[in-house]
Amino acid sequence: MIELIEVTKRFGRETAVDAISLRIERGELCALVGTSGCGKSTTLRMINRLIEHSEGEVHLEGRQVREFDEQVLRRRIGYVIQSTGLFPHWTVARNIGLVPRLLKWPRAKVEARVEELMTLLGLPQEQFAGKYPHQLSGGQAQRVGVARALAADPDILLMDEPFGALDPITRESLQLELRDLQSRLHKTIVFVTHDMDEALALADRLVVMRAGRIVQQGTPLELLRDPVDDFVASLLGGNDRGLKETTLLRVGERMQPLSPRLLPQARVHRDATLRQALAVMFREHADRLAVVDDDEMAVGELSLRRLVGARRDE
Amino acid sequence: MHRDVSTPNRVLLALTLVAVAAWLLLPLASLAPNRIVPGTPLHAHEAFGWAGALAALTGLFGLAALAWRPSARRLWLALALAMLLLMGLPAWLALAAALTIDPSQPQARMGLGAAFWLLLFCLALMVIELRSRLALGAVAGWLLGALVLAAWWLATPWLEPLALWREYQGRSDQFAGAVVDHLLLVGGAVGASLVLGTGIALAMRRHTGVERIGFTVLNFLQTIPSLALFGLLLAPLAWLSANVGWVHALGIRGIGWAPAFLALLGYSLLPMVRNTFVALSGVDPGVLESARGMGMSRGQVFWQVRLPLALPVVLEGVRITTVQAIGLTAVAALIGAGGLGTFIFQGLGQAAMDLVLLGALPILAMALAADSLLGALTRRLDPRLASGASA
Numbered sequence: 001m002i003e004l005i006e007v008t009k010r011f012g013r014e015t016a017v018d019a020i021s022l023r024i025e026r027g028e029l030c031a032l033v034g035t036s037g038c039g040k041s042t043t044l045r046m047i048n049r050l051i052e053h054s055e056g057e058v059h060l061e062g063r064q065v066r067e068f069d070e071q072v073l074r075r076r077i078g079y080v081i082q083s084t085g086l087f088p089h090w091t092v093a094r095n096i097g098l099v100p101r102l103l104k105w106p107r108a109k110v111e112a113r114v115e116e117l118m119t120l121l122g123l124p125q126e127q128f129a130g131k132y133p134h135q136l137s138g139g140q141a142q143r144v145g146v147a148r149a150l151a152a153d154p155d156i157l158l159m160d161e162p163f164g165a166l167d168p169i170t171r172e173s174l175q176l177e178l179r180d181l182q183s184r185l186h187k188t189i190v191f192v193t194h195d196m197d198e199a200l201a202l203a204d205r206l207v208v209m210r211a212g213r214i215v216q217q218g219t220p221l222e223l224l225r226d227p228v229d230d231f232v233a234s235l236l237g238g239n240d241r242g243l244k245e246t247t248l249l250r251v252g253e254r255m256q257p258l259s260p261r262l263l264p265q266a267r268v269h270r271d272a273t274l275r276q277a278l279a280v281m282f283r284e285h286a287d288r289l290a291v292v293d294d295d296e297m298a299v300g301e302l303s304l305r306r307l308v309g310a311r312r313d314e
Numbered sequence: 315m316h317r318d319v320s321t322p323n324r325v326l327l328a329l330t331l332v333a334v335a336a337w338l339l340l341p342l343a344s345l346a347p348n349r350i351v352p353g354t355p356l357h358a359h360e361a362f363g364w365a366g367a368l369a370a371l372t373g374l375f376g377l378a379a380l381a382w383r384p385s386a387r388r389l390w391l392a393l394a395l396a397m398l399l400l401m402g403l404p405a406w407l408a409l410a411a412a413l414t415i416d417p418s419q420p421q422a423r424m425g426l427g428a429a430f431w432l433l434l435f436c437l438a439l440m441v442i443e444l445r446s447r448l449a450l451g452a453v454a455g456w457l458l459g460a461l462v463l464a465a466w467w468l469a470t471p472w473l474e475p476l477a478l479w480r481e482y483q484g485r486s487d488q489f490a491g492a493v494v495d496h497l498l499l500v501g502g503a504v505g506a507s508l509v510l511g512t513g514i515a516l517a518m519r520r521h522t523g524v525e526r527i528g529f530t531v532l533n534f535l536q537t538i539p540s541l542a543l544f545g546l547l548l549a550p551l552a553w554l555s556a557n558v559g560w561v562h563a564l565g566i567r568g569i570g571w572a573p574a575f576l577a578l579l580g581y582s583l584l585p586m587v588r589n590t591f592v593a594l595s596g597v598d599p600g601v602l603e604s605a606r607g608m609g610m611s612r613g614q615v616f617w618q619v620r621l622p623l624a625l626p627v628v629l630e631g632v633r634i635t636t637v638q639a640i641g642l643t644a645v646a647a648l649i650g651a652g653g654l655g656t657f658i659f660q661g662l663g664q665a666a667m668d669l670v671l672l673g674a675l676p677i678l679a680m681a682l683a684a685d686s687l688l689g690a691l692t693r694r695l696d697p698r699l700a701s702g703a704s705a
């Protein structure tokens with residue numbers, strides 16, 4: 001668990017972070033969003049003390065981060081940055097094994113752990129272990145960056161725009177992998193991003209910052225539905241907000257029981273998002289879909305009126 | 315293959331053309347009855363007759379033929395042929411000496427002519443070109459160089475009348491001493507400037523004030539002409555030597571190795587400090603941030619990340635400094651510092667060009683060797699270049 005209490009950071013006269021309070025529960029993925037220069041990276045770095053905060057308290061598992069030895073603290077926290085920060089003169093395997101070696105794990109254990117992580121992140125050992133970072137694609141390099149951050153199995157992961165430099169397709173596949181990893185590993189993750197769709201797709205909780213302050217925080221749905229002001233609303237996509245909401249909801253949540261009417265031809269899976277259902281309707285020129293399960297058995301139906309959440313279906 | 319698409323290797327052909335022209339038109343050597351009298355030029359056709367001179371071109375024409383439609387096999391043959399010609403180059407001098415110098419004149423001597431230098435130059439370039447065409451590594455390059463030097467060394471018994479060889483034989487002990495002195499001065503100055511320069515660069519990184527003053531002073535030092543710097547050091551060192559016991563005991567005088575060493579150190583510091591400073595400052599901040607973020611200590615970040623990543627650029631500074639110091643040490647002979655420059659200035663004083671060569675050629679060889687060795691080391695240390703070559 002991470003807790004920031006009235007934390008302020010000043011660089012000279014300039015206040016980069018202004019008395020923010022934030023509580024991130026164990027196993028939660030919290031995304032920090034906001035315009036450039038609003039203090040997201042600064043907030044992140046105050047957690048692993050790459051930047052010392054000026055005022056307030058930063059707690060980690062109930063202890064102030066100031067009480068930890070700097071190095072001990074950082075070895076317990078995974079850190080991933082946009083430029084990967086991989087050591088160009090070290091092989092992939094050596095890069096990944098960095099923190100375990102700093103922690104003086106026995107050599108065999110380090111090697112086994114590196115192998116495990118490379119498998120976990122889809123980097124075949126025989127193909128990648130001996131490569132140098134400059135021989136990797138952007139996506140592969142960032143996978144190595146994530147593997148390195150996870151190496152010593154830290155409870156906490158800090159990620160500063162980790163996928164910001166990747167092309168949209170690679171970015172999306174890494175997002176999916178991260179979500180998959182998170183559903184298995186349950187790390188506490190603080191995630192900075194510029195990409196609102198990324199934040200909505202990954203975050204359990206969204207924190208919107210502006211000029212060093214937290215403007216609003218909550219679940220993605222809460223923020224999409226009730227932005228506190230125009231700034232948050234426009235940051236979340238203005239009128240596109242409705243469409244973004246459809247990506248967060250599943251067909252299963254909105255479908256209605258099968259009616260005696262003829263089942264429509266067009267179908268959609270119960271775990272698909274409302275957005276996907278909308279796309280099927282649009283493509284098939286249908287205002288009613290059959291909802292199916294894994295075995296293609298109809299389990300319900302979804303009308304356009306239900307999809308958009310109209311109060312009553314006639 | 316019935317349809318050979320390879321085009322002529324223009325580099326080899328052009329070099330062959332130059333070599334052939336040089337052989338036919340320029341003097342291969344010069345002959346002088348003794349050390350004082352300037353020599354008269356000796357062309358290849360004067361020494362061997364036109365028939366002999368033309369016959370001697372067979373090897374070069376062979377090279378041109380191989381370069382006309384180069385396949386891998388032909389390039390290997392061309393390399394073998396060019397190496398043979400290069401290794402055999404002194405044979406022509408020995409033959410010319412045997413044919414033209416009267417044994418009753420023990421003082422008669424032979425100087426090297428323009429054709430000889432051009433042939434040497436062209437053949438060396440051909441070997442370099444072929445080495446890169448055949449993608450031979452640095453080790454192969456050094457092996458080829460060593461082979462040539464060995465062949466030339468084996469030829470020395472027949473090069474008795476060569477003026478360069480005569481000058482060497484008259485001073486073989488002195489020569490060895492001069493080489494050692496030269497290397498010691500260069501090594502000492504470069505070594506000391508590396509240690510001192512790294513210290514200064516580190517101090518500059520810590521304090522911006524030091525940075526500004528440091529570069530100003532070093533830039534100023536660099537602009538003083540070398541002779542003037544030696545002169546400027548003369549008086550204070552002489553005074554110190556005369557008045558301070560331990561300075562005198564160390565062998566420090568107003569002239570000799572001490573001012574030379576100090577001047578060399580002064581000149582070496584700027585390139586060394588500049589490269590080291592730039593190297594240490596130029597390390598990717600993202601890499602350093604993640605190193606700290608992973609929990610490395612300051613020392614670990616410096617020794618395991620910053621320094622290794624800076625090393626190729628630091629070594630580049632060592633390379634520049636070494637090559638520069640090898641040349642400057644020659645000038646230091648003027649103030650009695652010893653070294654190979656001694657021969658150059660003696661030779662200039664006596665108008666004996668071959669004595670000048672005796673000093674200049676080893677300096678050239680040293681500079682080339684230092685340049686290629688340190689260059690190769692730099693490439694090895696840079697993973698982007700080292701592994702890029704094998705991948």
Ligand SMILES: Nc1ncnc2c1ncn2[C@@H]1O[C@H](COP(=O)(O)OP(=O)(O)OP(=O)(O)O)[C@@H](O)[C@H]1O
Pocket residue numbers: 011015016035036037038039040041042043
């Ligand atoms: N080391 C520093 N020294 C001085 N000012 C700094 C430093 N680091 C950050 N700042 C300032 O603090 C403010 C917040 O910076 P921060 O890097 O946290 O922004 P950010 O939200 O991460 O922006 P971006 O989205 O562009 O990465 C900026 O105005 C920046 O100029």
Ligand SMILES: [Mg+2]
Pocket residue numbers: 040041042160
């Ligand atoms: Mg940032």
